[in-house]
Amino acid sequence: MTLLGDALGLVRDERHKQDEKWGPQRHGLPVWLTVLTEECGEVSERILALRSETDPEKRAAIAWQLRQEATQVAAVAVALLEHIMEEASQDEPFPNEVWQ
Numbered sequence: 568m569t570l571l572g573d574a575l576g577l578v579r580d581e582r583h584k585q586d587e588k589w590g591p592q593r594h595g596l597p598v599w600l601t602v603l604t605e606e607c608g609e610v611s612e613r614i615l616a617l618r619s620e621t622d623p624e625k626r627a628a629i630a631w632q633l634r635q636e637a638t639q640v641a642a643v644a645v646a647l648l649e650h651i652m653e654e655a656s657q658d659e660p661f662p663n664e665v666w667q
């Protein structure tokens with residue numbers, strides 16, 4: 568297995584978890600962007616925590632959390648991509664109500 572294959576496997580597993588937790592997600596585009604930005608913020612927070620932590624055990628725990636948050640960023644981006652692909656197949660992609 569390659570690192571790419573491993574990473575894509577993590578993202579696929581996270582997408583399945585999202586679907587089990589919330590079902591298919593169809594949000595307006597501003598909500599999608601908010602969800603994605605929130606996940607990016609969690610990555611930033613973990614990076615700052617890693618930067619300031621000196622205890623090796625705590626650093627390992629934070630690195631694990633960083634991996635989880637980065638996976639969630641990618642999984643949300645994939646969920647958004649799925650929605651974009653679905654909309655692109657419609658006669659009128661992203662009608663105005665998608666912006667609500």
Ligand SMILES: [Mg+2]
Pocket residue numbers: 606609636639
């Ligand atoms: Mg998160």
